[in-house]
Each structure stands twice: as structure tokens, then as C-alpha cells.
Amino acid sequence: RKEVEQDPGPFNVPEGATVAFNCTYSNSASQSFFWYRQDCRKEPKLLMSVYSSGNEDGRFTAQLNRASQYISLLIRDSKLSDSATYLCVVNTGTGGFKTIFGAGTRLFVKA
């Protein structure tokens, strides 16, 4: 079993749709959680951190369920520019030395 698992997609949605990505992790000692975004042929960039209380940044909402070892990302009112791969990232140690990246979920937003 992979340490961090994501549905690879692709998700094909129309503009304006709401789309949700899920991610599960296997190490219950994991300490911090993130979503990164990676555009085609580009490097990953931090989208947002994920906090236990849940957090929102504009159209993006991240949730963490420690009991179920599950992270989610919700995108509302999808834009064409949201088309990218979304990486779920989990830190299981301090100093970033045990950072596990999911393989990513591909999103295509169509006009």
C-alpha cells in the first residue's frame, strides 16, 4: 500500500463546477499536510496547508480527518486556469525530512 494515495483521475469538469479530491495516508503519526499544484511540465508549488480545523482560501477549501487519515480539497466555481495536477503531501517527521508526495490527481476544466 502506498503511503499517500490519491485518485489519479483525470477529472474532466465544466467551468463553474465544484470538484473534490481525496487523499488517504497510512502513517497515523503524520504531522502536517499540504496540497501542491503542478502545471504541465512545471514544478510543484504550494497551494495551501491543511489544518485540523479545516481552512479556506478563496474558492479552495481543505479538510483533514485525522481519525480516518484522510485529506480533501474542494474547488468551487472551477476556472480554466485550475487545470493542473494536484498533489497531496504529508510530512511524517520534523524538518521536512520525511515528506511524502502523492502521485497527483489530474484536473481538466473545460469551457
Added chain:
Amino acid sequence: DVKVTQSSRYLVKRTGEKVFLECVQDMDHENMFWYRQDPGLGLRLIYFSYDVKMKEKGDIPEGYSVSREKKERFSLILESASTNQTSMYLCASSSPSGRASETQYFGPGTRLLVL
């Protein structure tokens, strides 16, 4: 603005060649990382360094070595390139904090093809 640069965007090498990939960051970060990214496998950590001249093996160090002589520079070396090392190589840096929550900043990546 934070910046991580990598010496090449694309490289084509022959089997058995020695390959050097260089990464430079201008953020005075202590931590630097080398990953490879392959379809369906995500990013896998090859080596990391938390200080000058310090290095630690990641999950897939076989066939690679690294060098960190200066804080801003972290080099990845393929001693004898093989076709299974064809991949996208990504360098990242981060600054340690009291919590395991620091962001990693990535370079643009080097696409290496080994023939």
C-alpha cells in the same frame, strides 16, 4: 521572490556517462532536496541535505550521489547513467522551523533522457 534554479531544463546523455545536475537557491535555506518524478509514482526522494557538507539518503539513493560544498548549492551526480534513470529531476529547498510544516520550494526541473 524565492528562487531555485537548476542548471539545465533538458539533458540527453548516453549510458555510462557521468552526469551532473546542479541546483542553486537564493533563500539562504538550510535544507535542500533532490527528487525524481515519474508518471504514476509521484515524487520520490533521492537525497537531502540539512547543512553544508551534510547529506542523508532518501528513499531511492542507489546509483546517485550528492555534494553540498556551499549552502546555496546542491549537486546530484549520476556516476554511470543508465536508461532507468531517465526521468524528471526536481530540486527543492526549505527552511527548518520548530514544526514539520515548512514549505518546499522547487526548481523548474531537469528532464534527463539516457540513451
